[in-house]
Amino acid sequence: MKVVFFGTGGFATYPLVCLTSCHNAALVITSCGKIESPVASCCRELGIPLLAVANPNEDNTAKIIRKQSPDILVVIDYGYILKDIILSIPRSGSINLHPSLLPKYRGASPIQRTIMNGEKETGVTTFFLSRYMDRGDIIMKQPAVVGRNESYGELKIRLTRIGAGLLLKSIALVEKGFKGIPQEGDATYAPKIKKEERKINWNESAEKIKNLILALSPTPGAYTTFRGKRLIILRGRALPGRGKRPGEIINNDGLLVSTADGILQILELRPEGRVTMSAYSFKLGYKPRQDEIMGG
Known part of the structure; x- marks a missing residue:
């Protein structure tokens, strides 16, 4: 045709x-x-x-x-x-x-x-x-x-x-002449992603945060802040457990962050002005401390 x-x-x-x-x-x-x-x-x-x-x-x-x-x-x-x-x-x-x-x-x-x-x-x-x-x-x-x-x-x-x-x-x-079949069932909608939706809310569940990260990876990227600068998180894993406060780094070795109902393990991220890196590389370069807060 x-x-x-x-x-x-x-x-x-x-x-x-x-x-x-x-x-x-x-x-x-x-x-x-x-x-x-x-x-x-x-x-x-x-x-x-x-x-x-x-x-x-x-x-x-x-x-x-x-x-x-x-x-x-x-x-x-x-x-x-x-x-x-x-x-x-x-x-x-x-x-x-x-x-x-x-x-x-x-x-x-x-x-x-x-x-x-x-x-x-x-x-x-x-x-x-x-x-x-x-x-x-x-x-x-x-x-x-x-x-x-x-x-x-x-x-x-x-x-x-x-x-x-x-x-x-x-x-x-x-x-061959097929004219199609009318849509059936309840419609749902997928509006364009707004800028404010990209910001991670650590008061949400670990699973919801993980889904947000995956939904916006590799672009435009879900982000939080760390030491006053934007930090885009590109890959994470939801784990059971609990920290003191949402957004708190509870284990700097594995880069584990407390959420409302569990823990998010950060696997891949991109600091502001830097290239994408693994959590291990981030740990070596930035030396995050246990009890530091993300998104604060």
Whole structure:
């Protein structure tokens, strides 16, 4: 099929590569930015025609797409809601690959929210786009187990690979005339991560803090403060036990920190202005003292 592809972020790159092996990617549209997007870099390497636009819903963008006479639009990790002026162009419809099992976790941050909430299962969904975000008719779903200590970065890579295969199967179904099935079940939402959500609250449970750390690793990173400077924690483990006060370092050898109901063992972290390091390297360089407080 002749495809016009919309994408910007890293979740879109592997599906785009797989798509080009089976279909004609006539044009890729990405967002404008000071830094080249992952999709733009991918197109440059593959030699795919690329158009960067500030507003995809303008008449000029629609005219460019119409000239391509696409069979289908594919939208992945793009960042804009496309209007009917764009969605109505392709003969076979416009589809999206979303990293959750819709209608759960509609919105901008489904992978992060899935891990943050301690979910044991997630997946990917393909669906027809409509004027309302993540509410179109379902084409296919594929579930996936969330690893107990799996980070956002790790799960994102795994889901993009699962999603690439599902996308190709879904396009084949659409090519045969499949029109999708309405979404069923209670919807939940995954809004964009706010800056204030990144700060670790040591009065929370160890498990909840661990989930926050994994959900924001490797970027943008959950953080606390130590000796007046920001400390991003990238990997941790929830353990039983109790210290005197939440945030207190109760064992400097293993970098164990007291929480509301247990202990968080810090495994990997990045001090302000420094590179990522292990807890052992941090201990050697900073020599944290037992009874020091994080987040104070």
